[in-house]
Amino acid sequence: MISNSSHSEPLLVLQKVYKQFGGLQAINNVGFAVQPGSIKAVIGPNGAGKTTLFNLIAGNMPATSGTIIFQGQEIRGKKPYEIARMGMARTFQNIKLFPGMTALECVMVGRHTQSRAGFWAGLFSLPWTWQEERAIRHRSMELLEMLAIADLADVEVSGLAFGQQRAVEMARALAAEPSLLLLDEPAAGLNIYETAEVARLITTIRDMGITVLLVEHDMSLVMDVSDEIVVLSFGSKVAEDTPPKIQKNADVIKIYLGEDGTA
Amino acid sequence: MTLELFFQYLFAGITYGSLYAIVAIGFNIIYNTTGIINFAQGEFVMLGGMLSISLLQFMPLGAAIAAAVLITMLIGAAIEMLFIRWLVNPSVLRLVIITIGISILLRESALHIWGESIRSLPYFYGNEITTFSLGGVNISPQVLWVIAACAVMMVGLNVFFKSTSIGREMRACAANRTAALLCGINSRNMVTLSFMLSAGIGALAGCVMSPITYTQYDSGASLAIKGFTVAILGGLGNSMAAVAAGLLLGVIEAFSVTVVPLAFQDAITITILLIILFVKPHGIFGSSEAARLKDF
Amino acid sequence: MKTRKLLSLAALALLTAGLHLFTVFSGTQFYLVQLTMAAYYGLVVIGLGVMMGYAGQISIGHAGFFAIGGYLSAALTTNDLTPFVATGGIRILDNLGLLVHGQDIFGADLVTVSPWAACLFAVTVAALIALVIGGPVLKLRGHYLAMATLGFGTIVYRVFLASPYFGEADGISEVPAFQLLPATALFGPLVISGDSAYRVLNYYLAWGVLFVGMALLLNLIDSRAGRALRSLHSSEEAAEAFGVDTARCKVQIFVLSAIYAAVAGSLLTHFNGGIGPNEASVMKSVRYVALVAVGGMTSLWGTLLMGVGLTFLSLRGVFGAFDDVVFGVILIVIMLFAPEGILRGVFGRVVQLFLPGRQV
Numbered sequence: 001m002i003s004n005s006s007h008s009e010p011l012l013v014l015q016k017v018y019k020q021f022g023g024l025q026a027i028n029n030v031g032f033a034v035q036p037g038s039i040k041a042v043i044g045p046n047g048a049g050k051t052t053l054f055n056l057i058a059g060n061m062p063a064t065s066g067t068i069i070f071q072g073q074e075i076r077g078k079k080p081y082e083i084a085r086m087g088m089a090r091t092f093q094n095i096k097l098f099p100g101m102t103a104l105e106c107v108m109v110g111r112h113t114q115s116r117a118g119f120w121a122g123l124f125s126l127p128w129t130w131q132e133e134r135a136i137r138h139r140s141m142e143l144l145e146m147l148a149i150a151d152l153a154d155v156e157v158s159g160l161a162f163g164q165q166r167a168v169e170m171a172r173a174l175a176a177e178p179s180l181l182l183l184d185e186p187a188a189g190l191n192i193y194e195t196a197e198v199a200r201l202i203t204t205i206r207d208m209g210i211t212v213l214l215v216e217h218d219m220s221l222v223m224d225v226s227d228e229i230v231v232l233s234f235g236s237k238v239a240e241d242t243p244p245k246i247q248k249n250a251d252v253i254k255i256y257l258g259e260d261g262t263a
Numbered sequence: 264m265t266l267e268l269f270f271q272y273l274f275a276g277i278t279y280g281s282l283y284a285i286v287a288i289g290f291n292i293i294y295n296t297t298g299i300i301n302f303a304q305g306e307f308v309m310l311g312g313m314l315s316i317s318l319l320q321f322m323p324l325g326a327a328i329a330a331a332v333l334i335t336m337l338i339g340a341a342i343e344m345l346f347i348r349w350l351v352n353p354s355v356l357r358l359v360i361i362t363i364g365i366s367i368l369l370r371e372s373a374l375h376i377w378g379e380s381i382r383s384l385p386y387f388y389g390n391e392i393t394t395f396s397l398g399g400v401n402i403s404p405q406v407l408w409v410i411a412a413c414a415v416m417m418v419g420l421n422v423f424f425k426s427t428s429i430g431r432e433m434r435a436c437a438a439n440r441t442a443a444l445l446c447g448i449n450s451r452n453m454v455t456l457s458f459m460l461s462a463g464i465g466a467l468a469g470c471v472m473s474p475i476t477y478t479q480y481d482s483g484a485s486l487a488i489k490g491f492t493v494a495i496l497g498g499l500g501n502s503m504a505a506v507a508a509g510l511l512l513g514v515i516e517a518f519s520v521t522v523v524p525l526a527f528q529d530a531i532t533i534t535i536l537l538i539i540l541f542v543k544p545h546g547i548f549g550s551s552e553a554a555r556l557k558d559f
Numbered sequence: 560m561k562t563r564k565l566l567s568l569a570a571l572a573l574l575t576a577g578l579h580l581f582t583v584f585s586g587t588q589f590y591l592v593q594l595t596m597a598a599y600y601g602l603v604v605i606g607l608g609v610m611m612g613y614a615g616q617i618s619i620g621h622a623g624f625f626a627i628g629g630y631l632s633a634a635l636t637t638n639d640l641t642p643f644v645a646t647g648g649i650r651i652l653d654n655l656g657l658l659v660h661g662q663d664i665f666g667a668d669l670v671t672v673s674p675w676a677a678c679l680f681a682v683t684v685a686a687l688i689a690l691v692i693g694g695p696v697l698k699l700r701g702h703y704l705a706m707a708t709l710g711f712g713t714i715v716y717r718v719f720l721a722s723p724y725f726g727e728a729d730g731i732s733e734v735p736a737f738q739l740l741p742a743t744a745l746f747g748p749l750v751i752s753g754d755s756a757y758r759v760l761n762y763y764l765a766w767g768v769l770f771v772g773m774a775l776l777l778n779l780i781d782s783r784a785g786r787a788l789r790s791l792h793s794s795e796e797a798a799e800a801f802g803v804d805t806a807r808c809k810v811q812i813f814v815l816s817a818i819y820a821a822v823a824g825s826l827l828t829h830f831n832g833g834i835g836p837n838e839a840s841v842m843k844s845v846r847y848v849a850l851v852a853v854g855g856m857t858s859l860w861g862t863l864l865m866g867v868g869l870t871f872l873s874l875r876g877v878f879g880a881f882d883d884v885v886f887g888v889i890l891i892v893i894m895l896f897a898p899e900g901i902l903r904g905v906f907g908r909v910v911q912l913f914l915p916g917r918q919v
Binding site for chain 2: 615619692698699703707709710713714848881883894895898
C-alpha cells in the first residue's frame with residue numbers, strides 16, 4: 001500500500017527502475033517516492049539489491065532503464081558530483097573517509113558544495129577566499145561538536161575507532177547541507193547503545209529539515225525511526241508501508257523466513 | 264608502389280610484427296599471473312641478444328643462443344625473487360615504479376658491460392646479402408628464422424598452458440589466485456616461473472632478431488612501448504590476439520615510411536597506442552568482459 | 560597552519576641566502592651555477608610532486624613539458640624571421656613590440672621573437688597541450704596512465720629529435736639572455752643569463768622563482784581545491800559523492816604541473832643558453848619521478864629538498880658515470896623499503912626507534 005499522499009512534491013521519485021548486470025537482474029521494476037521531511041527505510045535480505053539501489057540513486061552506476069527524479073529533475077545518467085551538488089549526500093556502508101586527512105579536513109570536504117573557491121583562487125590565495133575558509137572551518141567544527149567528536153578534529157582519520165569514523169562520516173554528510181541524506185547501514189557493527197544513539201541522531205537530522213533514506217538490517221532501528229518502509233527481495237519491491245503494517249505483512253515475513261520482524 | 268616493394272614492406276612488417284608480438288606475449292604472461300606490467304620486458308630481449316653475441320666467442324651459435332636464453336631466464340627469476348616476491352599488497356604505482364627502476368638498472372648494466380656499440384649476431388644462414396626468392400620478392404633467410412622461431416614459441420606456449428600440469432597451474436593462478444592456493448598450487452613459484460618464461464621468450468626473440476635489427480644497450484625501451492601497444496591492442500592478457508595485433512602493428516609501422524619520414528616512425532606507433540588507450544583500452548579484439556577472463 | 564607555512568617559507572629564504580654565503584666563504588662560488596640549475600629542476604619536481612603525491616596521478620612523461628617550454632623559447636628566440644619581416648602576421652608582432660632586431664655573430668640582421676613573448680607563448684602551448692591530452696589521459700588508471708604518459712614523453716622526444724627546426728640531435732644553442740626587467744635608475748637589469756657577471760643575480764632569480772612556486776603550491780594544498788585534490792587521491796568515489804568533479808580536478812593539477820615544468824624549461828634554457836633533445840628523454844622523466852618518490856609523495860618540502868639536493872649532486876658529477884643508475888636504484892630502493900619517501904620512511908622509523916609512538 002502506498003502511504004498517504006502528501007500535499008508537497010515528493011523529494012525523490014523512482015519509477016520502473018531496472019538494473020541489469022549481464023545476465024543478472026539486480027533491480028527489477030522498483031518504484032517508490034520519498035516525501036520531504038520524512039524518513040524512509042529500505043530493507044530486505046542480503047542480496048536484495050539495497051546497496052545497488054543506493055548506488056543507482058547517487059549516480060555511482062547508471063540504471064539500465066527507468067526514471068529517477070530528485071528535486072523535480074531527472075537524475076538518471078547524471079554523474080555523482082552533479083547529483084551531490086543538487087543536494088544529495090550519503091554515508092557509506094564500508095566507511096569511505098579520506099586516509100591521510102584529519103577528521104576536521106574530511107568534514108571540510110563535505111562543505112565542498114557549500115563553497116566556491118576554485119583552483120586558481122586557491123593557488124593564489126585570493127583574499128576573498130580567506131573568509132570562506134574561516135566559515136568552512138567554523139561550520140565543520142560545529143558539526144564535529146554536534147556529533148561529540150570535536151576533540152578528534154586534528155586526528156588523522158585512519159587512526160580513529162570504528163564508531164568515531166562513523167561519526168566523522170555523518171558529520172561530513174551533514175556538512176553538505178543536503179536536502180536528501182542517504183544512510184547506508186548506519187548501525188552496522190554498532191552495539192545496542194550506539195544504535196540507539198544513531199536512532200536519536202536520525203530523528204535530530206529529520207528535525208533539521210533533512211529528508212532521510214536509509215538502508216539498514218537492524219530491525220529495531222528501522223521500526224523505531226522510519227515513517228515508511230520499502231521491502232526489497234531479489235531486486236523487486238515486495239511491500240511499501242508504515243512500520244506496523246510491514247511487521248504484519250505476510251509476504252515480508254515469508255521472505256525473511258521465520259523472522260517475525262520484531263527484532 | 265610496385266608489387267615487389269609492397270611485399271618488401273609486408274615482410275618487414277611481419278618480421279618486426281612477430282617480434283612485437285613476442286614482447287607482448289611476455290607482458291601478458293606476467294600480467295596474467297601477477298597483474299603486474301613488467302616495464303623491463305624490453306630489456307629481456309636486449310639481454311638475449313647481447314649475451315648470445317658475447318657467448319659466441321666461446322661456443323657455436325646454437326649453444327650460445329641456448330645459453331643466453333637460459334641466463335636471461337635466470338636473470339628474470341632473480342629479478343622476481345629480489346624485488347617482487349616479498350612485496351605485500353603493493354599498490355600499482357609502486358609496482359610500476361619498481362619495474363621502471365629495474366629496467367633502468369638492466370639498461371645501465373648493459374651499458375657498462377657492453378658499452379654503447381651496436382652489435383649483432385651473425386646471420387644464421389649465409390650473410391646479410393644472402394637472399395632467396397619467394398614469388399619474385401627477395402627475402403633474407405633470417406626472416407624465416409624469425410617467423411619460425413616466433414611460431415614455434417607461440418605453439419609451444421599454447422601447448423604448455425593447455426596441456427602441461429604446470430601450465431594449467433599458471434593459468435589457475437591467473438584466473439583466481441586464492442582458489443589456486445587452496446588447491447595447493449604454490450603461487451609464489453608460479454610468479455617466478457612466469458618471469459622466467461617471459462624472460463626466456465624475450466631472449467630468444469632478441470637472438471633471432473639480432474642480425475636484422477642489431478642490438479644496443481638501449482634497444483629495450485622502444486621495444487617495451489611497442490610490445491605494450493600490441494598487448495593493449497589485442498586486449499591485455501589475450502595472447503592469441505597479441506599475435507594478430509603484433510602483425511598488424513608491424514605492418515602499419517612498415518608502411519608508415521611511405522607517408523612520414525623514418526624518424527617519426529616511433530611517434531606513429533606511440534600515437535596509435537595513445538589513441539587506443541583513449542578510445543578502447545580493452546583493445547580491438549578485447550571487450551571489457553573478456554578482459555576479466557584472462558586466458559592465454 | 561598559516562604560521563607554519565610562513566615559517567617554512569622563511570626557512571627556505573634563509574636557506575637560499577645561507578647557501579650563497581656558504582659558497583662565498585668557502586670560495587666555491589662556481590657552485591652557484593649548479594645550484595641555479597638545480598633550483599629550476601626543483602620547480603619541475605615540486606609541480607610533479609603535487610600531482611603525484613596529492614592527486615595520485617603518475618606521469619612518466621613530464622620531461623616532455625619541460626622540453627616544450629625550453630625548445631619553443633629557444634626556437635623562437637634564435638630563428639631568424641628576417642625573410643618574413645614584411646609579411647602580415649610577422650609585421651603585426653613587430654608593431655606590438657614582440658620582436659627583437661639584433662645581429663647575429665656574423666653581423667647580419669637578425670630578427671627574433673623577444674624572450675618574454677617566446678616564454679609566454681611556450682608556457683601557454685604547454686598548458687594547452689596538457690589541457691587537451693589531460694582529459695583522456697587522466698581517465699586512465701595505474702599501468703595504462705603510466706604508459707600513456709610515457710608515450711607522450713617519448714613522442715615529444717622523437718619530434719624534437721627529428722625536426723630540423725628544433726636542431727635535431729644537436730638541439731638549439733646561442734639562445735639569448737632573457738631580460739626580465741630593464742635597468743632602472745636604482746637597479747641594474749634583471750637578466751636570466753649564463754654570463755658570469757650575472758651569476759649571483761641568476762642564483763637569486765632561480766631560487767626566487769622556486770620560492771614563489773612553492774608558496775603557490777602551499778596555498779593550494781591548504782585551500783578548498785587542495786582538499787578536493789587530496790580527497791580524490793584517498794577515495795575518488797567519496798570525493799565525487801561530495802560534489803568534487805574529480806576529472807576536472809585532475810586536469811587542473813596536470814595543467815599546473817605542466818606550466819611549472821614549462822616555465823622551468825624556458826628559464827633554464829635561457830640560463831644555459833641552449834637546450835638539447837635529452838632534456839625530453841625518458842630518463843629525465845624517470846629522474847623527476849624518482850626525485851618525487853624519494854622526497855615523499857605527500858611531503859612537498861621533502862620533495863623540494865631531495866629534488867634540489869640530488870639534482871645538484873648529479874650536476875656536480877658526484878655520481879659520475881653511474882648517474883642514471885643512481886636514480887634507477889633510488890627508485891627501486893625507495894619503492895621497496897620506504898614508499899612514503901625518505902623523510903617519513905627512513906627518518907620516521909629512526910624517530911620511532913627513539914620515541915616510540917610518535918608520528919612524523
